[in-house]
Amino acid sequence: MSEARKTKYKRGISTRQRIVERSVELFNRASVQSVAIEHIAGDLGMSPGNLTYHFRHKRDLIRAALDLLQQRLRETVGRPTIKSPRQAGIYVVHGLRALWEFRFFFNSLVYLLGNDPELRKEYQDFQRWAVAAVADDLRQLQQSGYFSPPEPPNSVTAVVENMWAQWLNWLRMQQIDNPLAATPSNAALYDCAFHIWSLCQPYLQPAFAKAVLQEFETLLADVTREPALFLTRGA
Amino acid sequence: MSEARKTKYKRGISTRQRIVERSVELFNRASVQSVAIEHIAGDLGMSPGNLTYHFRHKRDLIRAALDLLQQRLRETVGRPTIKSPRQAGIYVVHGLRALWEFRFFFNSLVYLLGNDPELRKEYQDFQRWAVAAVADDLRQLQQSGYFSPPEPPNSVTAVVENMWAQWLNWLRMQQIDNPLAATPSNAALYDCAFHIWSLCQPYLQPAFAKAVLQEFETLLADVTREPALFLTRGA
Numbered sequence: 001m002s003e004a005r006k007t008k009y010k011r012g013i014s015t016r017q018r019i020v021e022r023s024v025e026l027f028n029r030a031s032v033q034s035v036a037i038e039h040i041a042g043d044l045g046m047s048p049g050n051l052t053y054h055f056r057h058k059r060d061l062i063r064a065a066l067d068l069l070q071q072r073l074r075e076t077v078g079r080p081t082i083k084s085p086r087q088a089g090i091y092v093v094h095g096l097r098a099l100w101e102f103r104f105f106f107n108s109l110v111y112l113l114g115n116d117p118e119l120r121k122e123y124q125d126f127q128r129w130a131v132a133a134v135a136d137d138l139r140q141l142q143q144s145g146y147f148s149p150p151e152p153p154n155s156v157t158a159v160v161e162n163m164w165a166q167w168l169n170w171l172r173m174q175q176i177d178n179p180l181a182a183t184p185s186n187a188a189l190y191d192c193a194f195h196i197w198s199l200c201q202p203y204l205q206p207a208f209a210k211a212v213l214q215e216f217e218t219l220l221a222d223v224t225r226e227p228a229l230f231l232t233r234g235a
Numbered sequence: 236m237s238e239a240r241k242t243k244y245k246r247g248i249s250t251r252q253r254i255v256e257r258s259v260e261l262f263n264r265a266s267v268q269s270v271a272i273e274h275i276a277g278d279l280g281m282s283p284g285n286l287t288y289h290f291r292h293k294r295d296l297i298r299a300a301l302d303l304l305q306q307r308l309r310e311t312v313g314r315p316t317i318k319s320p321r322q323a324g325i326y327v328v329h330g331l332r333a334l335w336e337f338r339f340f341f342n343s344l345v346y347l348l349g350n351d352p353e354l355r356k357e358y359q360d361f362q363r364w365a366v367a368a369v370a371d372d373l374r375q376l377q378q379s380g381y382f383s384p385p386e387p388p389n390s391v392t393a394v395v396e397n398m399w400a401q402w403l404n405w406l407r408m409q410q411i412d413n414p415l416a417a418t419p420s421n422a423a424l425y426d427c428a429f430h431i432w433s434l435c436q437p438y439l440q441p442a443f444a445k446a447v448l449q450e451f452e453t454l455l456a457d458v459t460r461e462p463a464l465f466l467t468r469g470a
Contacts, residue, residue, distance in 0.1 A: 107345070109407060109411060110342070110407060110410055110411055113411045114410075114411055114414065120411065150433070150436065150437065151436070151441070153448065154432075154433050154436045154437075155433075158429070158430060158433040159433065161430060162397055162400075162401055162430055162433060162434055164404075165397075165400050165401040165403075165404035165405070165430070166397055166400040166401075168400075168404050168407075169399075169400035169403050169404055170400070172344060172345060172403075175345055175349075176344060176345055176348045176349055176355065179349065194393070195393060195396060195397055195400070197389075198385070198389050198390075198393040198394065198397060199397055199434070201385065201386065201389045202385065202389075202437030202438070203437070206386070213388065
């Protein structure tokens, strides 16, 4: 059964959601610029009229994709569940994988936001929400003594904003190194996780910090123990 | 006198360098994709043949731009001159301004490197050099007791790579928010400098860290004291 058919026959999801999910897959594979509404309809075995009944313009579809991304991230972030190094490791790796599934969006930020002030505002709201949610999750770790916040005027928010920048830059480098990869390699994911860990390490209890790094290694098991820093990728 | 003429009559620089400098200005203004060799020649009042005598293909010009960027950065980084908060403040602000002058390159990484493995290699070498040079400059601060390196396996290199990611992401956001700006606003520069400072703060002697932030405020004087975090830009 083809990918498109599999998507088509997934049970329990609405036509609307089916269109959004498949569009995200197609945007990730090609580029958001090159995938037309007609192409998506054809791929789903649907008439263009049926698709535009749900999404009048491509920009409506992109907005719906941003909503879906936020929904997916909510499955990981903003839930006070981190009580062990294992959970912290899963949190980071799951979060990175969820964002990866919407890589077209982050890798097309200039194109998507440059000419659409409304979408820019929606993206900024989304980004603000994501940073605040991750910052709250970090602060939760204070209760168990695993985390001590930075000295003001440095802040948990600034630390998380730097994580966000690291993530976005890593994603762009992945696009350059391996534009067609359906999933990132474990070594590449470890590299990103390591840099995010590096940002938090000064604020983490030393034994906890060490254990989280070990969890990354376990979760991304085919990775050598030596951190493969992003500058050495493809060199 | 027009910008082009001013560039043309600058004394003491070779035709070759004049071409590179003007190309960088033109690439920054439009996009590297949309500026043709003929356009650059016309702008410089030069025949296309004369220009291609110096640079056969656009990619040769882009390589020369990368060399010029490295030359410019060498005026700031990799020199053991930081002995005071003032010098640290100038170092960051000068470094950011030097990189800004070549923003077309960073904002076109996917386009430029995606289809040119040789340029990708050259860029990776450049990036590795820049990160190593900044890391050395940070380590120099150890001698004066202003800096204590991170606990392994965290490293100065990882901290500087995160700075690099922050810088690149900031630049992309500038391109979205204000694509035609000839210079970044002081508030925007402060925002980037603040995030870079946030990355270093855990490793800096507290009084030195505080003084560096005050230097940013002095150097970028029209900025309010409240850090304008990047998420609030344009909101």
